[in-house]
Amino acid sequence: MTKRLRLRFSGIVQGVGFRPFVYRLAVAHGLGGFVQNRLDGVFVEIEGNDKAIEAFVYRTAAELPPLAQISEIYTEDAEPIGESSFRIIPSEDEGRPDVLVSPDAATCRECLQELFDPDDRRFRYPFINCSNCGPRLTIVTNTPFERKNTSMADFTLCEKCRQEHQDPLSRRFHAEPNACPECGPEIWLADAKGSRLDCADPLRKTIELLKEGKAVAVKGLGGFHLCADAANSEALGRLRKRKFREEKPFAIMMRDIERARAVAELTSDEEKLLGSAERPIVLVKKKAESTLSPFVAPGMADLGVMLPYTPVQHLLLREDFEALVMTSANQTGEPVCTSNSEALRRLKGIADYFLFHNRNIAVRCDDSVTMFAQGAQRVLRRSRGYVPKPLVLARQYPSVLGLGAHLKTAVCILKGDFAFLSQYVGNMDTPETREFFHESIANLRRVTGCDPDIVACDMHPDYYTTWVSTQMERRVVQVQHHHAHIASCMAENRITGDVIGLAMDWTGYGLDRRIWGGEFLVADEADFQRAGHIRYFPLPGGDASVKQPWRIAAALLMECFEDDWKKMAEKLKILPEDIPYESVEAVVRQKVQTVFTSSLGRVFDAVSCILGVRRQVSFEGQAAMELEACAGGSSSSKVLPYDILMDREIILDFYPAIRRLAEERVRGMSVRDLSGAFHATLIQSFAKVAQEIRDATGLNRVVLSGGCFQNRLLLSGCVAELDLKGFDVYTHYLVPPNDSGLSLGQVLVAGTVAG
Ligand SMILES: [Zn+2]
Ligand SMILES: [Zn+2]
Ligand SMILES: [Zn+2]
Known part of the structure; x- marks a missing residue:
């Protein structure tokens, strides 16, 4: 029986070899009709034997080209018109920025075969590519994705390459970066x-x-x-x-x-x-x-x-x-x-x-x-290969540009129900990175065809990104750092409404002007309350302590052991040899340049130093990574003592744990066991605090975010423990838990507040 079917595919379906793929399938099944790029996706009409149409529909979904990603297929029956051949018809409106640019893709198997085939005209040609592989975003100078809008505009296609580019049956049909030794780059x-x-x-x-x-x-x-x-x-x-x-x-x-x-x-x-x-x-x-x-x-x-x-x-x-x-x-x-x-x-x-x-x-x-943890891929730095593929959100929002924080920055544009997170930009300390930051904003605007009226940024008054927001003459929405972390994870998981948020992090500016980073929030996309936090402790020397965990360790020992701290510090060899105890003590006691923090990242730094793993670091997170490594892949069953104090907020006090760690280390317990016990203590105590919040609020969804969840042991342990306690747990997959995923949360909050 002859039928005609109308289909519309949306998602990443343009510039990824989708039309020739449809063409080849239709021809293979002897079907008539056409395929066309339209503003809202790829449009197909197909006519022929109903069994063949069924097979065609099945195979489009099952054998999708590797770079294509379908978010929706809409189908509708139509009257047959007796069409027996299949055509690719010109795009309805090329030149519209709604067409998504695909990320760069690794050289595919077919191209590799040609690359190493001495009889192929592209034998050992370093720029071989096709519709399924090669550069995309990294060669884009403008939209839509056509050769004239890429770095390949500098190279004129030779006759053979031009034929491939125009032949629907060729692997290189509309492969914009197509090239060969005769006409391409060298x-x-x-x-x-x-x-x-x-x-x-x-x-x-x-x-x-x-x-x-x-x-x-x-x-x-x-x-x-x-x-x-x-x-x-x-x-x-x-x-x-x-x-x-x-x-x-x-x-x-x-x-x-x-x-x-x-x-x-x-x-x-x-x-x-x-x-x-x-x-x-x-x-x-x-x-x-x-x-x-x-x-x-x-x-x-x-x-x-x-x-x-x-x-x-x-x-x-x-x-x-x-x-x-x-x-x-x-x-x-x-x-x-x-x-x-x-x-x-x-x-x-x-x-x-x-x-x-x-x-x-x-x-x-x-x-x-990336890494693999708890049965899933976890992206820690999202750049080549992933960008600019959008994340699909739970609903539509007004357009917002998010600027990130200071370290590990990435920017984000929210447009409709798509969030376009930029590539990793980096730490905003140098002029070069700042230039790249502006470059990334311009690029994201180009790729999305969107220049939002609302700008979201961090609350820290001294961040470069905060300053930039004030220079843009747009409506600015400041989003608290850890609220943004939790919102980022909510956005990725497409959840809305109140949740319990665990933001375990390095540094973020708090509402009380202290440095937050071990936060238990009750939050939704618009607002949050601080339900609890890790007990504040001093960071002597402020920023200097970041590179020198021994400063934090010394301060914590002073807090925990008072006058006996020196003995402890000596036994544990906390201080570098050229630093006298008196000067450290003076700095801490007089609170010179001392800020207070609830940062879990800094607790990691201090514990790493107390256990003798790291006194100084050369990059942020190093002490914590090495401490995790010491545990040898598992937390222990032994849990160190800790306190949960119920004040206006819940205070999670790790001082008892620090005391025990130091004492056991002096007694000679292995670093491996102590690191395992430290991880176990974090996991148990976090679950305990989450239970307290559940009891008080009735909320059962827990969202995990913040840089500390790059720690596989902590992430896996928390997910398992919270799961066991009956919580619904949400974590990051394609968006980094660290500050390079922050701008996604910023745009979600600002988009919600503004909408
Ligand atoms: Zn290829
Ligand atoms: Zn050529
Ligand atoms: Zn952060």
């Missing part, structure tokens, strides 16, 4: 001064240099990587010294899953994530024995691993290396370099050579970082 190798080296095969030469222990800056999709042989300790030691990055772990790139298995304990979920089109860095458990240099990730239980995602990376890794260090090429704290001249200037003295190419990077984008 690579070349340059020395430290930028002079082009005369060599026939720059890739082979690069491999040789890397083998000699050289550091090569390699231009990639969203920026440059600094690249070195991960087995060569001498090379890595030199790179660390030059980058002033003595301890921060380097990410490594392995040729394939088999190689990755040799250095890390991988679960099948982690393997899947490693091989996904997003190709993030995945934090996985390091094997004790491996051929990797110990300089890759000193002190860490985890290893940041990724698989190659560009043709250049495949070509570098194919035959010669176990693993390459691929760290984003920048001075610590600055954004990754993108242009050739910028790389030369900023990587002077760091890179020995440069592997350049002439396809401009239009949008700066770091590698994304």
Whole structure:
């Protein structure tokens, strides 16, 4: 029986090979009709045998192109008109910014086959791509996503490439970055001064240099990587010294899953994530024995691993290396370099050579970082591969731009029921990052075609982002830091209404002008109440304590042991040798430059120091990460003492726990056991406080957010314990729990308040 069916697909369905996919399916099933890009999605009419139509509909959903994502399919029967052939008809209105830009995607299997096929015209061509893979966001200069609006506008398609671009049956139909050795971009190798080296095969030469222990800056999709042989300790030691990055772990790139298995304990979920089109860095458990240099990730239980995602990376890794260090090429704290001249200037003295190419990077984008915990992917840094895919919210809101906080910034635009979270921008301390921040706002406006009238920012009076909000001549909504964290997690999980929010974090400006960071909130999308918090403790030296956890440890010991603190501090070797006890005591007692905080992150810092894991850190979170690593993957059954004081707010007092930790450490209990007990104490006490709040409010939904939930042990333990106690628990998946997910919460709150 002949039927005609009308379908509308919405979601990410344009610029991702969806129309040719529909075309091929329709032709394969002998169906007539057409497919067309429209403002509100892709429109299809299909006519023919009803069985064939059924098969067509089934296969569109089941065999979707890898970059496409359907959020809704609308279908409706229509009168057959006797159409027997299938056509792709011109778009109703190209040029509308409603068309979503897809994230960049890793080189697909078909392209890889061609890349290593000596008979293929793109054999070893470093810019091979197709409708299913290659650069997207990072080459966008304008919308809609057409070649003339990308960095590929500089290259005129040769006849063969043009035919592929226009043939609906080709894998490269409308693949805007399509290129070949004849018409596309090229690579070349340059020395430290930028002079082009005369060599026939720059890739082979690069491999040789890397083998000699050289550091090569390699231009990639969203920026440059600094690249070195991960087995060569001498090379890595030199790179660390030059980058002033003595301890921060380097990410490594392995040729394939088999190689990755040799250095890390991988679960099948982690393997899947490693091989996904997003190709993030995945934090996985390091094997004790491996051929990797110990300089890759000193002190860490985890290893940041990724698989190659560009043709250049495949070509570098194919035959010669176990693993390459691929760290984003920048001075610590600055954004990754993108242009050739910028790389030369900023990587002077760091890179020995440069592997350049002439396809401009239009949008700066770091590698994304993820981990697997409690049965799901957890994105910790959301950039290449994920951005600018929107998050779909529970309902429509007025448009809002969210600016983030200060550290780990990312911006966000809320438009309708879509939230577009930008790539990771970074710490707003340097002029370079601030420039990147403005670049990201401009880019997000371009990609979304939306310039909101409302701006959301943090409440901290001294943040650069707060100042920027005042300069924009828009309506400004200030959102409390931890409310924004909880709202971010609510947005991601599409929940509305009152919840219990646990914001376990590093630093956030509180309503009482103190530094919050261990917060129990009762919140909805519009407002919150502080139901409880971790007991305030002093942060002597203010910002100096951030890099020097021993200051916090000393202050806490003074609080816990009073006059006996010195004995304790001596036994635990808390203070650096050149610091006299008297001066520390004076600072704490006189409260010179001392602020008070309820930050769990700072408790982690202090405990790490008390247990002898870390006295000083070179990056935020280092002490906490190493403390987690010490626990060896499990919290213990032993719980340290703590108090829950019922005041106007609930005060969770960890002083008894700190006392016990210090005493047991002095008695010689292992760091492993004590770290396990510390984690267990946090988990138990948080669940206990949540129960108190449930008893008082009747709320049963608990939302977990804040930077401390990057800690796998804490996250898994809290979810399991709260689950056991009958709570409905909500956590982050695609949005980071740390401050780079904050702007999502800001826009949700501001959008709710304004709507
Ligand atoms: Zn491909
Ligand atoms: Zn060509
Ligand atoms: Zn935060």
